[in-house]
Amino acid sequence: MPRDPDTPIHCGPRHVAIIMDGNGRWAQARGRPRLYGHHAGARRVREVVEACPGLGVKYLTIFAFSTENWKRTQVEVAGLMSLFRRYIIKETRALAERGVRVRFIGDRLRLDAKLIDLMDQLEEHTKTNDSVHLTIALNYGGRDEVARATRRLAQDVAAGKLAPLDVDEQTLPRYLDTHVLPDPDLVIRTSGEARISNFLLWQSAYSEYEFIDTLWPDFTAAELARLCHSFGARDRRYGAVRA
Template identity: 65%
Template sequence: MHDEAKVKRSTMPKDTGYNDPFHVACIMDGNGRWAQQRGRRRLVGHYVGAQRVRDIVKACPDAGVTHLTIFAFSTENWKRTQSEVGGLMRLFRRYIIHEAKALLEAGVRVRFIGDRIRLEDTLVSLMDELELLTAGNSKLHLTIAINYGGRDEVTRAAQRLAVEIEQGRLTHKDVDAECLARFLDTRFLPDPDLVIRTSGEARISNFLLWQSAYAEYEFIDTLWPDFTPEEFNRVVSRFGKRERRFGGVTA
């Protein structure tokens, strides 16, 4: 059971002076539909959605958000058409190249989670370079999930854990929730406090399954390209009014 201090945490840091990390995760849904509603190709929506990421990143510090994790491409998204997948990969490369300087100057530390094996070498190199470039920043921790799936992440973590046991560095008695978490892609992150999904869909789509056990969820009707910093701030403010008990009870 969580300790009393954690149970009492129920409002966002901006309102209370609480100094612990405040982590918001976003499932950025609705880019394709946004474009189709306007008679445009789905990729146009993804490019507009990438511009929206820039706006939300800028809004985070004033909202008291220290960690932002965004779901950019899932392990299931490979099922989309080759043209859309190829366009998304070009968009990821373009985003890294064009945003690197601004992210560095804004104090944003960027890291990526997901299985990089299937990604092209050029993109992986750009990801590595951006992580290294921004490694000294701490104003906002931006984590981008590419070729990421929650079940895939836990499976890969279990495989790495099994290797440690096979090689004698761990025993089965060492394995508990805390131990397994050290093998997850997100081992450097606090668990998310709030998960936002845009576009009106009310499902979690294999995103941060382990980490979101006690996260609060907001399912927003707005499509991601229309999700403004103002609406983001309203959602974060609503989170501040929730009582989070983490399985405990209030006095």
């Protein structure tokens, strides 16, 4: 759902997307296994979600597990899947009580049935909430998302539901996992890496980026506030020139 550049917006970002990087390095710096850092990072999510309403952030999208993360060790992947299941079970009530609506994006086919069931239950349990829209990217990759969207679009063309000449840059977003969400205004990547790692490739075409050195388990609501306030000073022209 791209934003109309002529529409006035809140001076801060309405939609913040975060690449939560640095959990493993944070743990290793403390002589602990990488999974220790992932658990610390999961706890940090709660603080960030709770900070959003006060900052005017209506939408928060977090990158939890990428399509490339399957390349990690079997122990780490299994630990992460267990962490996701535990997070959903533990946080469902708190998320619902805070008025948070949760959605998941990504390809669910490779995930285990128990995790998929928990994801479905959390989405259903929070579907009427509107304080913050929390989107969790799980087994998500931007290229994979575009490929899956293009496949569905091609099926509609083949079925005669869509004319080839009607396909334009406004058409494809309707087939993306994020079709009900506005594009992110601000994308933050923690841990000092300066790359987007296949995250929201289509949606972030005009997003502002912040690459910060803080490792994700050390990221605070105060730092989020600083980045949101900094965003408000940026001149977003969407390719145009101010008169």
